[in-house]
Amino acid sequence: MLNDVTFGQYYPAKSFVHRLDPRAKILFMIAYFVAVFLAKNFFGLAAVTLFLLFAVFMSRVPFGRVLRSVKMILFLIIFTGILNLLFYSGELTYEPLVQWWIVTISYESIVQTVFLSFRLFLIVMGTSILTLTTTPVALTDGIESLLKPLMYIKVPVHEVALIMSIALRFIPTLIDETNRIVAAQKARGADFETGGLFKRAKAMIPVLFPLIVSALRRADDLGDAMEARCYRGSKGRTKYKKLVLTWRDLLGLLFFAALIAGIVLLNIYFGGKFDILHYFMGG
Amino acid sequence: MEAVRFEHVKYSYREDESEYAVNDVSLSVEEGEFVAILGRNGSGKSTLAKLINALLTPTSGKVSVFGLDTSDEKQTFAIRKSAGMVFQNPDNQAVASIVEDDVAFGPENIGVPREEIGKRIDFALNAVGMQDFRNAMPSRLSGGQKQRIAIAGVIAILPKIMILDESTAMLDPQGRREVMAVVKKLNREQGMTVILITHFMEEALQAERAIVMHRGEVVMDGTPEHIFSHSDALETYNLTLPRAAYICKKLQAAGMPIGEAFTAEELAEEICKSLQKG
Ligand SMILES: Nc1ncnc2c1ncn2[C@@H]1O[C@H](COP(=O)(O)OP(=O)(O)OP(=O)(O)O)[C@@H](O)[C@H]1O
Ligand SMILES: [Mg+2]
Numbered sequence: 001m002l003n004d005v006t007f008g009q010y011y012p013a014k015s016f017v018h019r020l021d022p023r024a025k026i027l028f029m030i031a032y033f034v035a036v037f038l039a040k041n042f043f044g045l046a047a048v049t050l051f052l053l054f055a056v057f058m059s060r061v062p063f064g065r066v067l068r069s070v071k072m073i074l075f076l077i078i079f080t081g082i083l084n085l086l087f088y089s090g091e092l093t094y095e096p097l098v099q100w101w102i103v104t105i106s107y108e109s110i111v112q113t114v115f116l117s118f119r120l121f122l123i124v125m126g127t128s129i130l131t132l133t134t135t136p137v138a139l140t141d142g143i144e145s146l147l148k149p150l151m152y153i154k155v156p157v158h159e160v161a162l163i164m165s166i167a168l169r170f171i172p173t174l175i176d177e178t179n180r181i182v183a184a185q186k187a188r189g190a191d192f193e194t195g196g197l198f199k200r201a202k203a204m205i206p207v208l209f210p211l212i213v214s215a216l217r218r219a220d221d222l223g224d225a226m227e228a229r230c231y232r233g234s235k236g237r238t239k240y241k242k243l244v245l246t247w248r249d250l251l252g253l254l255f256f257a258a259l260i261a262g263i264v265l266l267n268i269y270f271g272g273k274f275d276i277l278h279y280f281m282g283g
Numbered sequence: 284m285e286a287v288r289f290e291h292v293k294y295s296y297r298e299d300e301s302e303y304a305v306n307d308v309s310l311s312v313e314e315g316e317f318v319a320i321l322g323r324n325g326s327g328k329s330t331l332a333k334l335i336n337a338l339l340t341p342t343s344g345k346v347s348v349f350g351l352d353t354s355d356e357k358q359t360f361a362i363r364k365s366a367g368m369v370f371q372n373p374d375n376q377a378v379a380s381i382v383e384d385d386v387a388f389g390p391e392n393i394g395v396p397r398e399e400i401g402k403r404i405d406f407a408l409n410a411v412g413m414q415d416f417r418n419a420m421p422s423r424l425s426g427g428q429k430q431r432i433a434i435a436g437v438i439a440i441l442p443k444i445m446i447l448d449e450s451t452a453m454l455d456p457q458g459r460r461e462v463m464a465v466v467k468k469l470n471r472e473q474g475m476t477v478i479l480i481t482h483f484m485e486e487a488l489q490a491e492r493a494i495v496m497h498r499g500e501v502v503m504d505g506t507p508e509h510i511f512s513h514s515d516a517l518e519t520y521n522l523t524l525p526r527a528a529y530i531c532k533k534l535q536a537a538g539m540p541i542g543e544a545f546t547a548e549e550l551a552e553e554i555c556k557s558l559q560k561g
Contacts, residue, residue, distance in 0.1 A: 135380075135381070136380065137379065137380055137381055137384060162378075165378070165379060165380070166378055168380055169377060169378065169379060169380045169421075169422075172422040173374050173422065218372075218374070218375045221370060221372055221375035221376070222375050222376065222378070224333070224338055224370065225368075225370055225375065225376040225378075225433075226378060226388075227338060227363070228336055228338060228363060228367065228368040228370075228437075229363075229367070229388055229389040229392060229436060229437065229440065230360060230363045230364060230389055230392040230393050230440060231388070231392045232360065232392065236393075236394045237391050237392055237394060238390075238391050238394050238395060238396060238397060238400070239391060239397065240383075240384070240387035240390070240391055240397060240400045240401070240404075241384070241387075242397060
């Protein structure tokens with residue numbers, strides 16, 4: 001579980017998607033989001049789904065692995081789905097199915113719910129393809145490189161990226177430490193499992209304090225270790241790993257351009273998401 | 284050539300200088316030497332180490348590394364390039380989640396060109412016997428392996444001096460042996476000056492010279508054998524003898540006619556000799 005956190009959920013492989021430049025992948029991700037939000041009807045979402053399946057296939061990550069990330073936020077999808085279903089407040093063309101107190105279930109709310117859940121599902125799946133095929137280190141490198149222009153308005157891009165990668169590095173260490181402290185407090189009779197929320201939160205205080213103290217001490221040590229290794233900010237610094245764009249990224253660009261063009265066309269031909277109701281209900 | 288020189292160095296963590304962590308220390312370490320520094324908790328060993336690579340600068344007196352004054356800020360960078368330091372906790376030194384990125388950190392900081400960094404990583408990982416772990420995650424390695432990566436991170440800067448501040452203290456016996464083997468090899472094969480701070484007397488025996496600190500002062504300085512033959516003095520500084528030397532001393536006190544021995548091998552030999560005679 002520790003390494004799940006450090007490596008995000010990186011799935012090592014040497015696929016086309018893995019080998020895309022992280023900067024390109026981040027931009028593609030944004031293009032993908034744009035495509036998902038641009039799609040006005042179910043045909044658009046279906047097209048995005050096909051594209052997604054194609055991307056999963058190209059990434060050589062088992063489909064189950066990609067689905068697993070959806071499982072983690074299934075609750076969120078269901079929750080927003082139910083809210084939408086019960087409290088949809090848009091215009092109604094058809095008679096509502098159920099109307100009780102402040103709750104209304106209508107054909108429109110059903111369509112809306114399916115549509116939004118589908119969207120959320122696509123976004124989570126897409127994001128997890130990014131994190132499954134890109135190491136956090138590559139991601140931070142990519143973000144650093146993409147944000148570089150901000151240096152001209154005095155944003156400390158290098159420092160921010162370094163902080164991000166150090167934070168990633170220390171996550172497993174701190175989780176380890178937390179487990180150790182919890183075990184130590186349990187051995188002293190601390191009780192983390194019973195009682196209400198308040199009592200349990202209070203039981204965490206003797207865990208939190210040693211954890212913070214130790215984190216500060218680690219930060220101190222790390223500062224010394226970094227200085228001892230000649231760190232003095234971005235001044236005169238070189239980078240070992242250089243990001244290079246290849247034909248793959250160009251090909252990826254074409255795929256995504258095609259996706260967005262396709263969505264725009266589908267929007268024009270098939271109209272909005274509720275048009276599907278006319279088809280089923282007539283009129 | 285003289286690698287490190289302390290001239291009447293005092294250092295106090297306090298504004299009012301009411302107490303000195305390092306008190307009037309003068310010493311000199313030659314290039315290529317392997318020096319162990321011993322002393323009880325709080326005797327000033329870490330402070331002494333940090334004074335060498337300008338993590339601290341003396342309150343009074345002068346520290347120089349290859350002739351460069353550590354109090355001169357313009358020299359700090361050059362001093363740190365030639366005097367690398369490995370710390371105690373293997374978990375608090377790595378900056379990156381992948382071994383090769385971590386080893387690259389030092390060379391990147393000193394502006395080594397990209398192609399050359401790759402070569403230095405190869406060289407450094409080879410030197411510590413971790414070449415197969417280039418793409419591993421430090422968090423998955425053992426303590427001894429983590430410390431070897433930390434050493435590789437220092438080697439990649441190509442320093443002339445390597446300071447190890449209790450770098451074996453948190454390791455198991457296996458990890459300690461791994462790290463000591465690497466350090467000895469660096470000293471022997473590359474002529475690296477090694478300054479090893481340790482609580483383990485057995486490790487001090489592997490050095491050519493041992494320095495004992497007590498309350499911020501250098502109180503003994505000589506070969507490890509010389510120092511361990513003064514067991515009464517060691518006791519006043521709260522230090523113990525290496526186990527074999529201790530057993531040897533007890534046997535002598537009990538009337539067994541054996542000579543001085545510091546390591547298990549030497550002790551075994553002495554005992555055999557006395558048994559053959561008797
Ligand atoms: N950052 C600090 N601030 C204030 N006092 C300190 C600091 N670091 C060390 N000291 C004090 O300076 C003295 C020497 O400490 P130092 O860490 O150099 O000893 P040491 O020999 O390395 O001990 P150990 O074996 O525990 O590592 C101690 O009395 C200690 O309390
Ligand atoms: Mg110390």
